Amino acid sequence: MRSASTGEAKQRSAPGTVSARPGQLLGGPWLLTGHDGRLTVYVHIDGAVLRWTESAAGERGWAGPDVLPAKDIDRLTVVQGRNHYAHLLGRRIRPRADGRTNVDVMYATQYQTGRPTTQWRSLGNPFKDVDEAAGTGAPAAAVASDGALYVCVPTGAGGVALRREDKRGRWEGWDRLQASGGTGGPALAATSSGLVEILVPTPAAALRLRQSEPGGALVPGHEVAVRPLPGSATALETAPDRLTHYLTDARGGGVLAVREDERPVPLGGDPGDGRISAVRASAGGLDCTVLAVRGADDTVHLGICRTERERSGFRWTGTGMSCAGDPALAIDGRGGAAVVAVGTDGRPVVARQEEGGGLTFGDWSRV
DSSP states (O other): OOOOOTTBOOOEEOOTTOOOOTTTEEEEEEEEEOTTSOEEEEEEETTEEEEEEESSTTOSOEEEEEEEEOTTEEEEEEEEOTTOOEEEEEEEEEEOTTSOEEEEEEEEEEOSTTSOOBOOEEEEOSOSSHHHHTTOOOOEEEEOTTSOEEEEEEOTTSOEEEEEBOTTSOBOOOEEOSOOOOOSOOEEEEOTTSOEEEEEEOSSOEEEEEOSSTTOOOEEOOOBSOOBOTTOOEEEEEETTEEEEEEEBTTTOSEEEEETTSOOEEEEOOBOSSOOEEEEEEETTEEEEEEEEEBTTSEEEEEEEETTOGGGOOEEEEEEEEOEEEEEEEEOTTSOEEEEEEOTTSOEEEEEBOSSSSOOBOOOEEO
16 A cells, blocks of 8 residues: 555555454444445454455455554444545543543544545543543444534443534534433434434433434434334435434344334344444335344345335345344445445455346355
8 A cells, every 4th residue: 555645544455364353353344335436345353444445346356455553442433424435433442550441532534445544533532530431432423414524422321422523624522412311322324414313222212313404403302112222223314304213123123114203113034233234225226225234143134125115015035144243235336235244254245236127136255
C-alpha cells in the first residue's frame, strides 16, 4: 500500500493467508459498497481490523487483507452514509496505574475504497468520572443524509448518550438522551431525508427516539410492545421516511418486523444471538427485502419477502454455510445483493444474487 497521506494512519498489507483465526474474531464482518461500486469486507480481531477490497466491481478477485491497527479497541462497528465514506467506531479500554481503566470512544474514517483510514481520534466519554465512564458500552452509529455522523453509547445506568456532528462537520458535546432502563446497545438509522431514529431495547419494550426535522433533537416517541434481543436490531428504509426495524424477539426467539403505527409482524426463523442484516434488492423488477442472520445452528440463514409485504409471505432459506460472527448484506456494483460471512477457518466468503428473474444466491466463494 502506498504511503499514507497527511492525517491518515499507517497501515500495512498482509499476506493473503492472514485470517481471523477461530476464537480470535471480535466483531463483523461488515460489507460496504464504495463510490466505484467495489465491495469492502471488514473483520475485527484483537488489535486490528482486517480489510479485503474487491479488485473490480462485481468480480471475484479481492485484494488484502490490509491490517488496520486498532490497539486497545475491544468493540467495533462500521457504518456508511450516502457519501459512501466508511466510519469505524470503537470502544477503547486502557489500564490505569491505579488498577482502574480509562474508557473512551474512538473513530476513524475511510474516504475512498481501498485507501488508508484516517488516524484514530477520540470522542471522549459522556462521563468525566473514571468509574462512571467505565460503564460506557459499545458505540452504535448512523450517518445523516448531509454526512453528519451520529454516535450513541449505552451507559452503565441503562441510559443512552449521543454525540454528533453539526452541519459544518464540527462535533457537538455529549448529550444524555431521554431514555432509561436500556438493556443493550441502541440501534441507529437515518432516512433519505435526513431524519435519524434510535431504537433502545428495554426489559419490557423498545423505546423509539426520533427527530421531527433534520438536525433536530431526538425525542421519545411511542414505545413498541416488543422485547428486542439486545444487539439484534437493525433498520431499513422501506418507504420514503419510513423505517422498518428488524429484530429478534427475546420472548419468542423469532424475527419481528416493526414499523410505526403498525402491529409487529412475526417473521419466524431460528436466529442466534447476533445482529440482523437487511437490504433492499430488485428481483424480476420487484422491490424485495433480504435479511441475513446467523442461525441457532451457527449457519447463515437468508429471509426474503416483498418490501413491506411481510404478511403476504416471508420465506427463510438455510444456506448450510457455517459461520463465525454475523453475516452482512450489501448491494454490489452490478446492482445485485451480496452476503458475506466469516467461515469457521476465519476467512470471509461471499455469495451473490444470481442473474435472472428470482432472488436466489449462487455458490459461496472465498474472499
